[in-house]
Amino acid sequence: MKPPCETKGKLLQVALRLIWENSYGAVGVEEICREAGVKKGSFYYFFPSKSDLTVAAMEAHWEDQRAALDRIFSPQTPPLARIAAYCQSVCERQEAKKKEYGKVCGCPMVTLGAELSTQDEAIRRKTAEIMGRYTAYFEAALRDAMAQGLSHCGDPGATARRLFAFSQGLLLQAKVHNDLSPLADLRPGMAQMLGLQARSVAA
Amino acid sequence: MKPPCETKGKLLQVALRLIWENSYGAVGVEEICREAGVKKGSFYYFFPSKSDLTVAAMEAHWEDQRAALDRIFSPQTPPLARIAAYCQSVCERQEAKKKEYGKVCGCPMVTLGAELSTQDEAIRRKTAEIMGRYTAYFEAALRDAMAQGLSHCGDPGATARRLFAFSQGLLLQAKVHNDLSPLADLRPGMAQMLGLQARSVAA
DNA sequence: CTTGCAGTTTACCGACCGGTCAACTATCTT
DNA sequence: AAGATAGTTGACCGGTCGGTAAACTGCAAG
DSSP states (O other): OOSTTHHHHHHHHHHHHHHHHSOTTTOOHHHHHHHHTOOHHHHHHHOSSHHHHHHHHHHHHHHHHHHHHHHHTOTTSOHHHHHHHHHHHHHHHHHHHHHHHSSOOOOHHHHHHHHHTTTOHHHHHHHHHHHHHHHHHHHHHHHHHHHTTSOOOSOHHHHHHHHHHHHHHHHHHHHHHTOSGGGGGHHHHHHHHTTOOHHHHHO | OOSTTHHHHHHHHHHHHHHHHSOTTTOOHHHHHHHHTOOHHHHHHHOSSHHHHHHHHHHHHHHHHHHHHHHHTOTTSOHHHHHHHHHHHHHHHHHHHHHHHSSOOOOHHHHHHHHHTTTOHHHHHHHHHHHHHHHHHHHHHHHHHHHTTSOOOSOHHHHHHHHHHHHHHHHHHHHHHTOSGGGGGHHHHHHHHTTOOHHHHHO
16 A cells, blocks of 8 residues: 555556457456456546556556667667667567467557547557657667668658558558468568668668 | 348448447447447347457458459559559548548558457458458569569569558558558558669559 | 545446347238 | 248347445554
8 A cells, every 4th residue: 555656557567468468448447457456446546547547558568668679779789780679579579478368469559559549539649659759769770770871761761650660560460360470571571671681681 | 121131231331430430349239220220139130249240341341342452453554553553542542531530540451450359250360361362462463563574572472461561551650640641651662662763653 | 643645445326238039010922 | 811031120138338436544744
């Protein structure tokens, strides 16, 4: 009862996991509370609504991801190797999730964005915001690559959005086929989009 | 009461529209019936469950799309022009839907696949099946393009899946940003993936 | 000792969910 | 005319939904 935020944090974490594995509509407040070991009254003490909880859970999940992304996209790493590392990280994460849950779950932001963008403005906006942060990492890597003469794509921002869209599309393919093999094409596909031999990005 | 299938067809059509504009979980059987001018009892006379209706609605919607795709990907049209025509068709369709509904709705298969692939096997399978049919059109066009020496991508099947994944990713971006402008990059992005100047696919 | 506050618990609300059922109607067949 | 058949209707089911309200608990400051 003292520990300032254990309950709130547990709620955020469980909510994102359940929504990721199922969907927003299919997960009830009651279920989130049950798995978090919390009573519904406490839930509504911390969050005014299911939608608000979801937005908060998305932001909390971003903070977790951010640490990993900062490492993957470290300026210490050569620009194209950063992108290769991202591809590998995506594959590993999907593999781990599949082993944990038994099914390919894709990206939680894709699930939320696809399901709720037309229905819940707050969630739509948060999804767009977080996705924008992802593309910023790609854009920075591409800018560095261009400065070093490693790639000759036109606008780094546009190319970053293309790479990110491609990765989301493949992630959705993997989820829909409940099969990780489409992700094997993530790195080669990105290499092709950068006008490189697959080797370059795989280095 | 005589017209053999008017009710059933109306149900299929309304269901796909509502799910497209909202989501599977957010649309109730009652609401579908109301908008179709049908009572719930009749619904369950034609379909054993909401899930079965959805699968049938997906297939019915595919049949509509199939006609358009057969025209767009006609062997009469030069292979790369088919792909350009597809890009244009996607943009026009999204524009029309936005004008009709007020928001960018993306692709109904993306919405359904992202929301339900981990929860409803029948819907997941149908989504995968229909998406596979889409990529087949791309694959055929790419095979023709290679035969005519217009493109030099490696495996047409793999490239087809890449193009399709990219288009789905962009569609999701548009939905999440509630903005059609990301779709402007559909044709140039595909051209880049085919190793062409944007002009070639735009011809 | 007591007041106040953060957090928790329990019980409860009306609304709606997907789905069922038996009765009804209209048409075609014999 | 009688029956069979396809389609339709409205009433109803138990369960669950998101959300609310009030009482309670532990602890810290006055």
